[in-house]
Amino acid sequence: MSRAFILLLDSFGLGATPDADKFGDVGANTFGHIASWAAEQGKPMQLPNLERLGLAAAAHLASGEWAQGFDQRDGFTGAYGAARERSTGKDTQSGHWEIAGVPVEFDWGYFPRTVPSFPAELTDKLQELTGVAGYLGNCHASGTDIINKHGDEHVATGKIIVYTSGDSVMQIAAHEEHFGLERLYAVCEAAFELVKPYNIGRVIARPFLGENGNYRRTSNRHDYAVPPPSATLLDHVKNEGGEVIGLGKISDIFATQGISRVVKGVDNMALFDALLKVTDEAGDKSLTFVNFVDFDQAFGHRRDVAGYSNALHEMDARLPEFMAKLKEGDLVVITADHGCDPSWPGSDHTREHIPMIFFGPGVAPRALPVSNTFSDIGATLAKHLGVKPLSNGTALL
Template identity: 85%
Template sequence: MKRAFILLLDSFGLGATPDADKYNDVGVNTFGHIADWAAKAGTPMQLPVMEKLGLAAAAHAASGQWAQGFHQRDGFTAAWGAARERSTGKDTQSGHWEIAGVPVEFDWGYFPKTVPSFPAELTQKLQELTGVPGFLGDCHASGTEIINKHGDEHVATGKPIIYTSADSVLQIAAHEDSFGLERLYEVCEIAFKLVEPYNIGRVIARPFTGANGNYTRTTNRHDYAVAPPAPTLLDHVKNDGGEVIALGKISDIFATQGVSRVVKGKDNMALFDALLKVQDEAGDKSLTFVNFVDFDQAFGHRRDVTGYANALHEMDARLPEFISRMQEGDVAVITADHGCDPTWPGSDHTREHIPMIFFGPGVAPQQLPISESFSDIGQTLAHHLGVPPLSNGNNLL
């Protein structure tokens, strides 16, 4: 029996790529800078499980630097390396699609860093078709910040909060109780059709609850996303008779294309619990793909170094549970989709190498070369599962 697992630590970059200057990201290093911060704070990071798998060595291969607090130099138990993105963006969809064998060879549309950010004809048409009294925000913003800033006025007026980021995205936030969750979804569905001429990748529904300036986003987020332009690893597995189990926001990112089953979780640890349950159930030729979104959503974008470091420690502490359940024929990979250096100015993603840490009962420990495309990950798993090869990428094992 052969099974594959992708454990994606959303935004966990290992250092700037050679083309980082095009993105104003020269010097970024999500993992390295978190480790530096922890060491200076007198609490050096300790990720013994991932370090033994080869994480710090992969980061050294990517950045030329050893992360502070990490001392193992040999004796690794996984096939470890790093990859550079071939796609032109540093966004969620590009990273995930490229991992699955479909690099984004076109340029997404983006909304400018102006106020307002959205074209007047777009917001006017959206207002006309949805019947809302207007919009709040209309700018580049952190979701948690803009919701707390405009939440009271939103509840009082019924005007949805709209904002964007460095991603190709329109985000719409509304209160689950006063505005209504289904109504928010309806507004987002209409918006998704309206942004098509702008070549926007996603419209994201951002429901929240709370009162009086103290609001919390809920787990009922929903992404309305453009489908990948070509068959991905998910399609190859499903079409060849295997089950594709999507945990977290994976199904949304792939617009449900190639997905057999969807499993949700409210945070990283809930998703890890779900992963363990799926691991016990998944059958032959199955692909389980989980996105641990908190690294990016809760800590990277918010530039919360402490929270990011704590989340890494939590993940490392849980990994032995997953490893102990692995069966003969299982291959798992720890990876990411881009960087989001919490020490870097602003709140956007960062152009970085991503980890490629392949492990399992039959994986020979070895150093892997720096991959020139994330698609090497998908191609390696396609080869392992025995499904038709992808259009891009090289088998690494």
């Protein structure tokens, strides 16, 4: 029996890549800078389970530096390495698709850092088609911040909150009760058609609840996304009879392509609970792919170093629960899709190496080379599951 699991810590980078200068990210290091911050606070990070698997050693391969507070130099229990992105961007879709064997070697369209960010012909046409009262925001922003900033006015006027980021994306936020969830989805569907000439990867519906300046996003987020341009690992597994279980936003990122079952969760810990349940249920030749989004959306983009550190400690503390459920033939990889250094200027992703930490009952601990494409992850899992090899990537185990 063979099963595979991808545990993706969204935005958990291990240090700038050699081409980071093209992105203004020379010196970015999500993990390293969080560890340095914690040490400066007099409370060095303690991630014993991740450290034993080889996290700090993988970061050393990527950056040439040992993260502060991490002292283990041998006796690791995982096969650990790091990977550089071949895709031309540092966005969510590119990272996920490349892991699954399809690097993005074309240029996405992006909205500028001007205010307004969206062209008038786009917003005017969207208003004409949907009857929205108008727009709030219309800029690059952190989603949680802009919702609290404009939530009261949105509720009072019915104007929708629109914003973008360093991703190829248009995000539209509205109150589930005052504006209506189905109405928000309809607006986003219209917007997705309108952004196609701009080569935008996603339109994201960002529903929220709350009142009086205290708002929270809900788990009813929905991404309207361009599908991958060719078959991914997910398609190979599903087409050959295996179940592909997407937890969190995985189904949205792949535009449902190659997905057998969708499981949602409101936050990292809810998704971890769901992962434990799925691990009990998943059958032979299954692929379980989970995106732990809070690292990125709640802490990376918001430049919340302390929150990011706390989330890593929460994840590390729960890993033994998952490990205890693994069976002979299981292969797990802990990885990421890009960086989002919470100590870095601005609120966008950072161009960084990602971790590749493989473990499971049959995995021999060792150091892996630094890969020149994230697709080595997908190629490794395809080989393990015995499905058709991917068009890109080299199996590492």
